[in-house]
Amino acid sequence: MPQPGAAPFTERTPRVVAARRLIRRAEREKAGRFLAEGANAVGAALARARRSPEFVDELFVTEKARNGHAELVAHAAELNVRISLITERAAAGLSETVTPQGIAAVCALLDQPLDTLPLAGAGLVAVLAGVSDPGNAGTVIRVADAAGASAVVLAGDSVDPHNGKCVRASAGSLFHLPIARIPDPAAAVRLCRDAGLRVLAAHGYADTALDAVDLAPPTAWVFGNEAHGLPAEVLADADAAVRIPLYGNAESLNLATAAAVCLYGTAMAARR
Secondary structure, X not given: OOOOOOOOEOOOOHHHHHHHHOOOHHHHHHHOEEEEEOHHHHHHHHHHHHHOOOOEEEEEEOHHHHHHOXXXXXXHHHOXXXXXXXXXXXXXXXXXXXXXXXXXXXXXXXXXXHHHOOOOOOOEEEEXXXXXXXXXXXXXXXXXXXOOOOEEEEEOOOOOOOOHHHHHHOOOHHHOOOEEEEOOHHHXXXXXXXXXXXXXXXXXXXXXXXXXXXXXXXEEEEEOEOOOEOOHHHHHHOOEEXXXXXXXXXXXXXXXXXXXXXXXXXXXXXXX
């Protein structure tokens, strides 16, 4: 714990400077670390650190946040996480939000090789192929967690799941699920099928509607880029391409909403 009366770190303190660099993807990959900013993310990170010692390297906290989130600071101390008091200005430098919460943790990267994911025996997996918006990606991770998915795979030119906006949009779910990244979406589809999962591709122009498909697990749902959809080779390799019927006048659903419909369709089918 920071010693009473100890001067807080400023935005120029080397450890704060090094943590601030983690806002950039290249620096995250170089260091093998990322920032979890805000009480929600920090709480989830510390819960994971209880299962995985040394997952959290350091907790940065302002005096105001230390008083407001005393239970998180105590949890970090219990886990022997280094706790560093920082100024409000330093906290602003560690945050990508307009109103920083004054608490951030430096964590180990979460993604793992796809062949180490628990795909065999999985009932539900979400695959994001070329999804570029971090808010959408984080929300899909949150939905996948809520729907009881076994894993989330980010394939192709998808956003880094450790992006600050993605971490916040996941609302802690990023720390709950196994996460993998793979450069080739088609390879992700093949690995899911090899593990015994039926692969359904969400596609707005598919001939088959969602309400005409047996959604029961084991299923891997594949979702594509917000603007361009899924690559042709992924659609060709999927067991079926499926569209969500639109009953009103809306032109389409956004990615995160469509993913919620599809993932929950399978989750509920498993419980009938």
